Amino acid sequence: MKYFQKDEQANITITTVTLRVQILKDKFSQSLGLPFKELLPSSVIEQALSELKIRYYRRLFDPIVTLWAFLSQVLDADKSCHNAVSKVIAYLAEIGVEIPSSDTSAYCQARSRLPEKFLETLFSQVGKSLEQKVEIEHLWCGRNVLVIDGSTVSMPDTPDNQSYYPQPSTQASGCGFPIAKIGVIFSLATGAAIALCIDVLNTHDIKLARNLYQFLNPLDILLGDRAFCAYADLVSIKNRNCDALFRKHQARKTTMRKGKIIGSSDKLVTWHKPKKCPHGLSKDEFNTLPSTITVREIYYYIVVPGFRTERVSLITTLLDTTAYSTLDIVGLYGKRWDVELDLRHLKTTLGMDILHCKTPSMVRKEIYVYLLAYNLLRGLMWSAGTSYTTPPLRLSLQGTRHHLNNFIPELLAATSTKRLQIYRTLLKVIAHKAVPDRPARNEPRVRKRRPKAYPLMTKPRHELRKQLQTA
Template sequence: MPPRIIPILARLRQDLAAVLSRETIEEACRQSNHSWRRRLLDPAATVYLFLLQVLHGNTACQHVVHFGNWSFTDSAYCQARKRLPLAVFHSLLEKIAATSRAATEGGSRWLEHRVWLVDGSSFSMPDAPELQGHFGQPGNQRKGCGFPVAKWLALFDLTTGMLLRSAAAPLRSHEMSRAAAISQELEPGDLVLGDRGFCSYAHLALLAGRELHGVFRIHQKQIVDFTSGRPGTRGGSKDVPGLPRSRWVLAHGDSDQVVVWFKPKKGPSWMPREEYEALPDEITVRELRYRVEVPGYRVREITLVTTLHDAVAYPAEALAELYFRRWQVEINIRHLKISMQMDVLCCETVDGVLKELAVFTLAYNLVRSVMGESARLQGVDPDRIGLVDAVRWLIGTEEGDLSVLVVNPSRRGRVEPRVKKRRAKQYMLMKNPRSELRKSLPKKHF
């Protein structure tokens, strides 16, 4: 076992440390029909080194060689990573996810519901042919001048910040194509919170069919009219422009109503036709609108749609406060992509990229568990514990109490301009392949 992993496992909760034990890793290999022989870089040692590599900012493989008194090369380490099947990492993720769900059972809930934050982002990777063919690159870049980019979808627990599921997809695919898959482990009564990219008839119908709830900002193309008793258009006929594609049912207030949404004739591109046809012809949802009065906020008026119809049990003010907390998912993603440096992955194969993504998920959940335990000891919200400080404490060599981790000040409603102060170097952007640019360089005679 790498010596640096010993203090890390000792600092984790007992259930999380058990998921990463040598016995658990070897059992995951057996379940994946992976055979191995006893060697320096066996499956457990390889997983531990991979985890340490990510916790050190996804450092280079040449650096991993120095994680203790080892006698292997960076090439041997890369080959050991390739030998491990992707299914082994997915098995460890399954166990981490199960542990994360168990941790939320006794945690605080929002009006008796566990809340899961869903959002999408992207990450880049090396310009390798296999990655280009699988993920693709932005269309405004010439061949040889850009990098492959993958869409990434993640599901976080609102209370603890733990990452339950994540999935990568080609750049030219809809985020919703992976939304159903990453929410398979949710239980009846759970609530999914997301932005307008996840607001559609199909998604709400899927959640309702599984006895799940959703709260989403309504899509900008959806027409909403809070006039009591107003007419509606079944299916949104183009012959009556401007009418909402719904039937009014009940008003809870001036900007709070229950309506019936009708199933569009054409299903979304991300859903198979047979699955879409199996959805109900109509669903009942609640629409509400409120204003954001905090100076400096970009959005002044927000319209939500939810499957929570009861205005007494779920007041509009509580739903507005809940959606305000949706911003936490943006911070979680920033932690992963910027603080933990997941914005650019390093492997040059699809299998390697997916393994790298899986280990980032493992590492992130270990760090979040440290943040949660420190928050409990200090009596603060877990999101106020500094993530970078938690990473340093986790991989540090000095013994220390969790109560010494940095607690960030509460800055609710704080607004900062989204600008960078430090200027980038003034290099020209690559607009032609490197092979063409070399030809334009002046020839030097020596």
């Protein structure tokens, strides 16, 4: 492709900055952008910039180049800004144009200029686009199921981060890291993240969930653990023409004598409005709650040799026993564990567990870019699975990331005709080996590898240095 062109009317050569920006956009679209062209084409990015009325100067790191560099940064094993800038320099050096400085300040400033709403919009748009690819055979009883859960992420110990996302109160000052609480809704069909909420560490999961209900669509089913099973939340979900399936909260006692039996280990029960306004609800919200709500309670037993038999009670608003049998609902709750795997993919596989940005606003942007990259990988897995008749959720996200990173140099070096052939090969390789299906897998939460026998930090580092100097 020829990058040096002339304007036929004004006979003015394209400036060096414009030339280099176009080179980088082409490079990213031919490599990292090619597998994601259906979910995140340049037109979607430009539309988001236009809708948010984002104006920017003509720079090397314009919003589109910065976004692609940010995405490649979180997908790479080396997540440093220096590595991201080095890639940009290498792309320009191949063409033979003037290369920028290897200093990372320009790129870091460009990242800070990206509006948080812009990244949130792209993340949401990609998740919705992937949801639109779901066919009826991928749904549960003809219904779309979303799974909700909460988790935490840590970040560098800077004064700004500490003031906005304080460390746990049990840790001494200067001995811990700032931690943010996140609530995420995932699609059970695609594994993609649909919605996100970020708050401080001591925020209860149910408060995060109430900020996420706005992202539910009519007839969705929300699946979650016992933390979300509250009277007001069941009412709120039903008011949105949706349904819920939660494990029964341990504070609510179970009695076998009440309720209408509708099947084996299955009954309809009436819950009454709490006498006092629960924490987190306003008086107006509490007053609008109905006096009663009918829910369906299903219970089953977990038998482990050598341990006391445990009874699990499920609460759902799916009252139709013909459309949703007892076994169907129990089987659906068994898939709630998928959200734990999705969060593990985000935090462990992609490395979102420990963030690198030093200000609260950049921390939130980094989280959105991680979720955007995660959804793009899910979209690539969906394309590979549907193209080669392999269940997309059975494919390895880590393997997909490895194959993508290894194929990018080949995509860059290929011609336009050869590039599509390499892309189809990439899909075939991703779908080649599915992860084994291991239902009801149970593993203890223990560590085999022993950490180094260093004591925990109980004083700030500068005090410990003084102790070493005076010792």
